[in-house]
Amino acid sequence: MQRLAGLGRAGLFPPEGSVPVAQLLGCQLARFLHTGLAVLAAKELLVKLRKKTGYSFVNCKKALEKFDGNLKEAEGWLHDQAQKEGWSKVSKLEGRKTKEGLIGLLKEGNSAVMVEVNCETDFVARNAKFQHLVQQVAVGTMQHYQETVEQLSTYAKCFLETRELSQLRLGPDGSLLSDQLALTIGKLGENMIMKRAAWVSVPENFFIGSYVHGAPPTGNPLLSNMMFGKYGALVICSPPEPYQKSNFVELGWRLGQHVVGMAPLSVGSPEDEPRGDSETKMLAQPFLLDPAITLGQYIQPSGVSVLDFVRFECGEVTETAEAE
Known part of the structure; x- marks a missing residue:
């Protein structure tokens, strides 16, 4: 018994009146699952935006981060950026032969x-x-x-x-x-x-x-x-x-x-x-x-x-x- 008490004082068991071990482990597991699901959802959003718009993964990831995962706003921003870049290239390439x-x-x-x-x-x-x-x-x-x-x-x-x-x-x-x-x-x-x-x-x-x-x-x-x-x-x-x-x-x-x-x-x-x-x-x-x-x-x-x-x-x- 003295030995068990020593283990408790050493912090290997939770002190009396604290959260039970099973509950503590359950909370940690829940946090782990929540984080994993969040990562999975973010990845699915990234793939969906990439497939829908055709823009690079880097730009799609940047757009989703900028708008906290809002797919519609991210898509609009990507379109605006691509439009600006496209018109910039139009002026640079104008005059080159198109045979x-x-x-x-x-x-x-x-x-x-x-x-x-x-x-x-x-x-x-x-x-x-x-x-x-x-x-x-x-x-x-x-x-x-x-x-x-x-x-x-x-x-x-x-x-x-x-x-x-x-x-x-x-x-x-x-x-x-x-x-x-x-x-x-x-x-x-x-x-x-x-x-x-x-x-x-x-x-x-x-x-x-x-x-x-x-x-x-x-x-x-x-x-x-x-x-x-x-x-x-x-x-x-x-x-x-x-x-x-x-x-x-x-x-x-x-x-x-x-x-x-x-x-x-x-x-x-x-x-x-x-x-x-x-x-x-x-x-x-x-x-x-x-x-x-x-x-x-x-x-x-x-x-x-x-x-x-x-x-x-x-x-x-x-x-x-x-x-x-």
């Missing part, structure tokens, strides 16, 4: 959009962040015309250049495409230009053929509704009655393929002879996949009339660029 890039093609119902966005290197053109920017330009263009154009009795074809594209707003938050451009420049560190966009819309009894060539590797599910490449074409067609859209999907693809490969300057007419200046007229050109016949002869059995087309080639010099 690479992508053509992006988006179809939605009876409308289609084709855009060209340029960057400095093909390496960046293959980056998912750059491709997402191309998608944003296409979606912004589509939304702009859906809100401004009424129901059509015939087809419509409109074009937008760099300055007009930069002022388009995107999505529910109404952010400018120019801001999205700055963010992407800030992330990838290359000069970029939203060069041009074409929007085409047709009534129910028409169809739009489309084709993109030289597409980069796919695999990003967020971009599954887009087609990307170095060349693209939209072909406006009037089919015979009665009209089943599914019957003309392949024909539309072949027509777009011909426009990309043969680069006509005008549609022409089926009566044009395949010689002289008619070589630039689409219907008089030798059909890309069977040069023994003209394109006009190829489509004649289908009863389809080609009314118009748009062709984009990434990096080509346009009339607007020449004027500038």
